[in-house]
Amino acid sequence: MEVLPRKNFKTLQLLRGIAALAVVLFHGLEHTNLKNIFNYGSAGVDLFFIISGFIIMYIHYSDIGKRKSLKSFLYKRFVRIFPTYWIVTISYIALISIFGHNLSIEYILKSFFLVPQLTQPIIGVAWTLEFEILFYIVFCFFILHRKIANFLFYSWAILIIFFFIGPSNSLDNLFLNRILSPLNLEFLFGCGIALLVIKNKIKNVKWTILLGIIGLVLSICLDYFSIMEVHRVIAWGIPFTLIILGLINLEQRREVNAPKFFIYLGNASYSIYLTHLITILLFETLLEKINFYEKYGFLDMIPIIICIFSVSFGCIFYSFIERPLLNFMKLKVININSKDVDIRKKLA
Numbered sequence: 486m487e488v489l490p491r492k493n494f495k496t497l498q499l500l501r502g503i504a505a506l507a508v509v510l511f512h513g514l515e516h517t518n519l520k521n522i523f524n525y526g527s528a529g530v531d532l533f534f535i536i537s538g539f540i541i542m543y544i545h546y547s548d549i550g551k552r553k554s555l556k557s558f559l560y561k562r563f564v565r566i567f568p569t570y571w572i573v574t575i576s577y578i579a580l581i582s583i584f585g586h587n588l589s590i591e592y593i594l595k596s597f598f599l600v601p602q603l604t605q606p607i608i609g610v611a612w613t614l615e616f617e618i619l620f621y622i623v624f625c626f627f628i629l630h631r632k633i634a635n636f637l638f639y640s641w642a643i644l645i646i647f648f649f650i651g652p653s654n655s656l657d658n659l660f661l662n663r664i665l666s667p668l669n670l671e672f673l674f675g676c677g678i679a680l681l682v683i684k685n686k687i688k689n690v691k692w693t694i695l696l697g698i699i700g701l702v703l704s705i706c707l708d709y710f711s712i713m714e715v716h717r718v719i720a721w722g723i724p725f726t727l728i729i730l731g732l733i734n735l736e737q738r739r740e741v742n743a744p745k746f747f748i749y750l751g752n753a754s755y756s757i758y759l760t761h762l763i764t765i766l767l768f769e770t771l772l773e774k775i776n777f778y779e780k781y782g783f784l785d786m787i788p789i790i791i792c793i794f795s796v797s798f799g800c801i802f803y804s805f806i807e808r809p810l811l812n813f814m815k816l817k818v819i820n821i822n823s824k825d826v827d828i829r830k831k832l833a
Contacts (some may be wrong), residue, residue, distance in 0.1 A: 538675020
């Protein structure tokens, strides 16, 4: 199987940065008069899922069917998700403990290892990571056996669609609900885009950007004017898929470039995503302690400033904690791979 170049698509980093900002604004302004404007920031999650599906399929396409690659794949996915997440989770547990909140050991352990549960994890937004982990597990079958994985992926997609359009799209089993959630389709959308890129099936699809933007505007109008309730996978997932497809095509044709600021935000998006709730909580608690709202009233400008600080803190966290940690862990995986090569040489 052809080994693909490890190209870092700048447009995807741009979109990741925008997605992170959208989620921060969604949470930071949900109790303000600006709520109606930024209420659709939650769609940043759908954008993250599609991008994740694309990246995993594109980067690890050359690993498909190679069982020896499984160890490296699992280690890379572990490094990408857990160390940073654990640092933020431990920090949050320490913070809420200071304010006198006690958490059960079971809740902490399930949150720590991203085990699905009836309530959200300690870091509320980490529910999305549970879907990420599920997608990684399914992708492992691709690495183990390509034909079985193809059957599994198609079967998974069909089951999700039947579950989605069926009379009841909720089951009593928590894990089955997670496995058959329509949100998983967004990872598959991303995988589909990656396969089109890999097989060079994208020729000139710039028009899909316009079609995707029209889809987003239509979805917002349908919701804003309460005309029709549309599931987020259709409302956001499909338009974002079209936009990503078009942007990647433009980047391949060198007809688009991404500002360095948004590329940096894209790199820092995971840190921003994980830490912004803590920053918002800290600022809101501080303002309540000093009776700010009682003295000056509730000003919409304050939550905006808090959002700016949240993004700034996420960037600082990325630069001084996440990035150095990732670099250190990457050196470990290089050493692991080197040892594996040495062992194979000795066996040969």
